[in-house]
Amino acid sequence: MLFLAVVIPLTANGLSEAWFGYRDQRARLDQLLGVEARSAAARIQGFLDGITGQLGWLVQLPWTEEPDERRRIDALRLLRQVPAIVSLTLVDGTGRERLYVSRVGLNRTESRTDRSTEAPVTGARSARIWYSEVSYYRGSEPYLTVAISGNRPSVGVVVAEVNLKLIWDVISAIRVGETGFAFVMDRPSRLVAHPDISLVLRGSDEATLAPFQAARQAVQSANTGFVTSRDAEGSHIAVAAAPIAGPDWTVVVEQPLSEAFGPIYAALWRTAALLLGGAAFASLLAFALARRMTEPIRLLEEGTERIGAGQFEHRIEIRTGDELQRLADSFNAMVAELALSQERQERIAKLRRFLAPQVAQLVDHVGDDTLLEGHRTEVVVVFCDLRGFTAFSARATPEEVMSVLSEYYEALGHIITKYAATLTSFSGDGLMVLVNAPVPVAEPALRAVDLAVEMQRSVQELIVDWQTRGHRIGFGVGLAMGPATVGRIGYESRFDYTAIGSVVNLAARLCAAAADREILTDAAVADVVKDKCSLIPLGPRAIKGYEDELPVFSILFESRSDAA
Incomplete structure (x- = not known):
């Protein structure tokens, strides 16, 4: 497309320039040749008119019978003044020769030879x-006989032989361009004058005259402006002509077409060169633009493949300063957003391993990981596990074991999420849950109790179904409240959120001591929720890991549901 966009305008411009240039050059050539032909004709006509004007002075007075010495002197003076005149013959009113003077012959006076029937006398x-046809002296030099009569018969006639070789000066001075010239032909189409006088001196040689006769015939047939013909070498020429009225001659001006239309040919060559140059430039430009476009497109394609493979750190480097660079920059910005989004999703996924989804979203939205950094705070720790699960897993098939665990964790997971608690770990059938860490909540003890009650109720419903399937399994919960060190622990590719402290051990011991359908809690939790749920004091009990006995309370989950 780019190639055509350059070549077509160049071609159209070249053709239009050549066409209009041809028309303009043809008009100029027509004008030039016509002016030169008419100018030469006017100068030759002036040459002949000058001779006839001089001859006219010799036929002003009538002749007498006596010799006229004055006329002889005038005739000799005229020979000196007009070198082209070779001889003069004066004939009286009766047609008899009275005087003859010549440059090459003997002069005669009063010969009284009768010349009344000769062509020059009768013609004048x-x-x-009267003008004769051109004759050649001794078959070479061209001559013209001119006869003029007086204004009345008694003054007689003067007959002059004129050497036309002197017209060569006029013709030789005409130059059309570098090689164009003019020549003169008479009525029978013989050369009268030519810049190359040797052609004139050949006389009536047909082979010599043929191209000149063809040129004259072509221009006379056209009768409008200049025409084209061929010269002696067969080359095309432009030809124009102008008549010389007196002797019925024709001045013909010619110029080779190769010279006449040289500017047009040069313009065509320039156009061809520009066309070739433009085509080459357009090809190179199209190739460069194609490379400029294909390379960034290749980088974009390669970048999309790599990014599609998950390499979000990859960036597309395009520095073209155009739309492709802006596209690449937008693409890189999009990839950066995708990387951040993926990082966020991975971060939330990691947080969801031990935080409720809404807590994980909150931590990510705030963008502050200090919530997960190690610190000491008041927490409620909840432990729970299944009773009789070890015996059950020993006799049940793996499919039955996994089915029970799947139902069990599914139920507890929804409850943990509901109360925005933090699942720190689970192993086999046991779970550890934190309330009030890492995100503080209102009334953590009461929330932990409600969490434990709902967990107990939900699992008891599952136990009913398990018993129908022949599985004897129970469920116990233990919880305790107190200060603990909470935070992330682990290594670069694996972190867990946990709590460390005696409250964790106490909650774990209470869970171990809890029977099926029982929720055991310590005095700290009981003291906070005693007015909001039914508690049964179980008295001091020896707890493993503690020297003194600790008061233990049981929470009635049936009554807690009514109170809630």
Whole structure:
């Protein structure tokens, strides 16, 4: 497309320039040749008119019978003044020769030879000025006979032989361009004058005259402006002509077409060169633009493949300064957002391993991981596990074991999420849950009790179904409240959130001591929730790991549901 966008305008411009240039050059050539032909014709006509004007002074007075010495002197003076005149013959009103003077022959006076029937005399008497056809002296030099009669018969006729070789000066001075020239032909289409005088001196040689006769015939047939013909070498020429009225001659001006239309040919060559140059430039430009486009497109394609494979750290480097660079920058910005989004999703996924989804979302939204950093705070720790699960797993099939655990964790997971608690760990059938860490909550003890009650109730419903399937399993819960060190523990690729302290051990011991359908708690929790749920004091009990006995309380989960 780019190639055509360059070549077509160049071609159209070149053709239009060539066409209009051809028309303009043809008009200029027509004008130039016509002016030169008419100018030469006017100068030759002036040459002949000058001769006839001089001859006219010799036929002003009538002749007498006596010799006229004055006329002889005038005739000799005219020979000196007009070098082209070779001889003069004066004939009186009766047609007899009275005087003859010549440059090459003997002069005669009063020969009284009768010349009344000769062509020059009869022609002059009928037309006043008479021109003969061109003749060649000794077959070489061209001559013209001119006869003029006076304004009345008694003054006689003067006949002059004119050497036309002197017209060569006029013709030789005409130059059309570098090689164009002019020549003169008479009525029978013989050369009268030519810049190469040797052609004129060949006389009536047909082979020599043929191209000149063809040129004259072509321009006379066209009768409008210049025409084209061929010269002696067969080359095309432009030809124009102008007539010389007196002797019925024709001045022909010619110029080779190769020279006449040289500017057009040069313009065409320039156009061809520009066309080739433009085509080459367009090809190179199209190739460069194609590479400029294909390379960034290749980088974009490669980048999308790598990013599609999960390499979000990859960036597309395009520095073209155009739309492709802006596209790459937008793409890189999008990938950066995708990387952040993936990092956030991975972060939330990790947080969800031990935080409720809403807590994980909160931590991510705040963007402050200090919530997960190690610190000491008041927490409620909840432990729970199944009673009789070890014996059950020993006799049950793996499919039955996994089915029970799946139902068990599914039920507890919803409850932990509901109360925004933090699941720190689970192993086999046991769970450890934190309330009030890492995100503080209102009334953590009461929330932990409600959590434990709902867990007990939900699992008891599952136990009913398990018993129908022949599984003898129970469920116990223990919880305790107190200060603990909470935070992330682990290594670079694996972190867990946990709590460390005696309250954790106490909750674990209470859970171990709890029977099926029982929720045991310590005095700290009981003291906070005693007015909001039914508690049964179980008295001091020896707890493993503690030197003194500790008061233990049982929470009635049936009555807690009514109170809630």
